[in-house]
Amino acid sequence: FNNLIKKTILNAQNKTNIKSKVSNFNKYLITLIGLLFVYLFYLLIPLLYDKDWIQNNIESKIFSEFNINISTSADISYRILPSPHFLIKDSKILIENDKSKKSIADVKNLKVFFSQKNFFDKEKMILTKLNIDNANFSLLRNEIKILNNHNNQLSNKKIKINKSNIFFKDNLNEVISIIKINEAILFFDDEEELNLFNLKGNVFGTSFTIELKN
Numbered sequence: 001f002n003n004l005i006k007k008t009i010l011n012a013q014n015k016t017n018i019k020s021k022v023s024n025f026n027k028y029l030i031t032l033i034g035l036l037f038v039y040l041f042y043l044l045i046p047l048l049y050d051k052d053w054i055q056n057n058i059e060s061k062i063f064s065e066f067n068i069n070i071s072t073s074a075d076i077s078y079r080i081l082p083s084p085h086f087l088i089k090d091s092k093i094l095i096e097n098d099k100s101k102k103s104i105a106d107v108k109n110l111k112v113f114f115s116q117k118n119f120f121d122k123e124k125m126i127l128t129k130l131n132i133d134n135a136n137f138s139l140l141r142n143e144i145k146i147l148n149n150h151n152n153q154l155s156n157k158k159i160k161i162n163k164s165n166i167f168f169k170d171n172l173n174e175v176i177s178i179i180k181i182n183e184a185i186l187f188f189d190d191e192e193e194l195n196l197f198n199l200k201g202n203v204f205g206t207s208f209t210i211e212l213k214n
Contacts, residue, residue: 045119046078046086053122054086058112061127066155068130069094069101072110085113085131093135097142108134129157135164141171154188154195161185179203 055072062070075089093105111131118124161184168177184199197212 042119043080043084043116046084046122049122051076057122057125058086058088058127061125062112062130065127065157066130066159067152068159069096070107070110071103079111083113084116085111087111093137104139105135105137107132127157130159132159132161133163135161137164137166138169139166140169140173152195154186156188156190158185158187177203 051074054076055074059070059072062068071092071094072088073090077087079085079087088110089108091107091110092103093107094101095104096102109132111133113128113131115126115128117126161181164181164184166179166181167175168179170176180202182200182202184197184201186195186197188194189196192213195212195214197210197214199210201208201210
């Protein structure tokens, strides 16, 4: 009889311990799911930003931080993955030539990545990098000289160019060569105090790699 009582009490204690462990696990799981939903709601805040404000603000920030004069379209969408960014369709990169602005590139997809530190205050948006995808650059000889200014310091935030083309033209506006860009990265390295430009591409059917430091 005593053994029966002990076994009954022991079984009851084991069941209580199991229920306690399951209960604690459920609490942790619910808390984790709740935090995940809060984080997702936080990431979706930029969807509430006014598109006109986004367009104007991005153009001014790209000019001030990357020294790139760009004209964006109103076709702007917000993406969370791989990290928060705005995807802008059909933009143009401009250059000042003879006191006028001229388009030197048509960018099909421009991805503007920004920090997610403070989405509640859109005025504190901080750009982190630019991705230029499927762009066509069209350059005359004198425009290359304007771009090739060694006194210009690049931004320490990376600009990445993917799957694009560079059309070099003579003064008669005739294409003399085409460079296909597989991947290019340019930025200012704070540690080495150098402008860095790396490009992998193809010209006249020959693959090549360029690494420039200035």
